[in-house]
Amino acid sequence: MKKHNFNAGPSILPQVAIENTAKAVLDLNGIGMSILEISHRSKDFQAVIDEATALFKELLNIPEGYQVLFLGGGASLQFCMVPFNLMSKKAAYLETGVWAKKAIKEAKLFGEVNVVASSADKNFTYIPKGYTVPADADYFHITTNNTIYGTEIRTDLDCNVPLIADMSSDILSRPVNVSKYAMIYGGAQKNLGPAGVTFVIVREDILGKVERAIPTMLDYRTHIKEGSMFNTPPCLPIFTVKETLKWIKSIGGVAAIEKMNIEKANILYNAIDNSKMFVGTAEKDSRSLMNICFVMKEQYKDREDAFMEFAKSRGMVGIKGHRSVGGFRASTYNALPKESVEALVACMHDFEKENA
Ligand SMILES: *Cc1c(COP(=O)(O)O)cnc(C)c1O
Numbered sequence: 209m210k211k212h213n214f215n216a217g218p219s220i221l222p223q224v225a226i227e228n229t230a231k232a233v234l235d236l237n238g239i240g241m242s243i244l245e246i247s248h249r250s251k252d253f254q255a256v257i258d259e260a261t262a263l264f265k266e267l268l269n270i271p272e273g274y275q276v277l278f279l280g281g282g283a284s285l286q287f288c289m290v291p292f293n294l295m296s297k298k299a300a301y302l303e304t305g306v307w308a309k310k311a312i313k314e315a316k317l318f319g320e321v322n323v324v325a326s327s328a329d330k331n332f333t334y335i336p337k338g339y340t341v342p343a344d345a346d347y348f349h350i351t352t353n354n355t356i357y358g359t360e361i362r363t364d365l366d367c368n369v370p371l372i373a374d375m376s377s378d379i380l381s382r383p384v385n386v387s388k389y390a391m392i393y394g395g396a397q398k399n400l401g402p403a404g405v406t407f408v409i410v411r412e413d414i415l416g417k418v419e420r421a422i423p424t425m426l427d428y429r430t431h432i433k434e435g436s437m438f439n440t441p442p443c444l445p446i447f448t449v450k451e452t453l454k455w456i457k458s459i460g461g462v463a464a465i466e467k468m469n470i471e472k473a474n475i476l477y478n479a480i481d482n483s484k485m486f487v488g489t490a491e492k493d494s495r496s497l498m499n500i501c502f503v504m505k506e507q508y509k510d511r512e513d514a515f516m517e518f519a520k521s522r523g524m525v526g527i528k529g530h531r532s533v534g535g536f537r538a539s540t541y542n543a544l545p546k547e548s549v550e551a552l553v554a555c556m557h558d559f560e561k562e563n564a
Pocket residue numbers: 217281282283284285307351353354355374375376377394395396398
């Protein structure tokens with residue numbers, strides 16, 4: 209049976225990206241060797257990383273003055289690299305979930321952290337508004353999409369200090385005005401590629417301002433200078449990222465992707481809002497287009513396991529909610545086809561008919 213892959217990460221990728229990766233694993237562009245067994249210094253791999261970088265810049269319309277890096281260590285390593293490289297004394301953070309909290313924890317090792325607002329009071333079901341970012345903060349850090357709670361900041365904020373965004377789970381899901389950010393980073397494994405590579409888009413002029421010594425590997429300037437090849441980069445994941453970027457371009461770029469994402473999310477949110485059994489967990493004006501979280505209403509709580517089994521029998525994969533929210537989470541990343549969302553909605557309707 210065809211699976212409907214709602215995994216939160218690692219997660220669904222475009223079929224063509226997977227197929228082209230499989231081909232390159234057997235023989236890269238007919239060179240008689242696998243992508244797995246060539247030097248990262250070879251011209252064949254250089255062409256891969258160059259194309260990935262160029263596509264990234266093109267699709268997100270990245271202005272002059274920014275660098276695109278492909279690193280290891282996941283978004284989690286960025287939680288410490290960001291303050292290591294950029295915090296002299298004080299930084300501001302928006303606390304919108306577990307990932308934001310992890311970033312805050314690391315930043316506290318380097319200086320004063322000002323948490324300007326938090327939605328912890330309501331289990332991170334909303335994006336705080338109406339806060340002030342102190343003008344003397346070295347930067348302001350946000351998590352644009354809160355993968356676990358299904359909330360998202362879908363506009364590019366105006367900010368009085370350099371804005372830094374963890375976009376692990378919504379990168380390339382919509383057009384972004386990159387010039388409003390000093391840095392954007394994330395793990396690839398939600399919306400961009402397989403696990404193992406981390407993208408960083410950084411405006412060069414924010415670097416080199418802190419006085420502390422930075423270990424070579426943790427210094428962004430090292431990776432800029434060496435074109436992401438100070439050490440051996442994650443070659444295969446970078447190849448798949450390149451293929452995913454090609455796919456995004458082929459279907460019309462991020463504006464087209466955003467339209468599709470809005471359509472998919474509307475189908476599922478409408479089903480949830482019109483349901484007798486299910487209810488969404490995130491506040492409506494904070495809802496994510498990427499991770500859609502819902503639970504059974506109180507009187508049906510005991511039916512959650514039964515629905516999970518029912519959905520599984522219909523080919524749904526990865527819809528169990530994160531343990532800190534419970535219920536269900538459908539991740540509707542770029543590569544998820546509309547048909548999968550429709551299949552999930554049909555599943556909810558059929559279950560409701562028999563159980564509500
Ligand atoms: C998954 C996720 C992370 C963690 O990414 P790793 O690459 O596993 O370190 C960080 N932030 C967000 C928003 C995520 O969704």
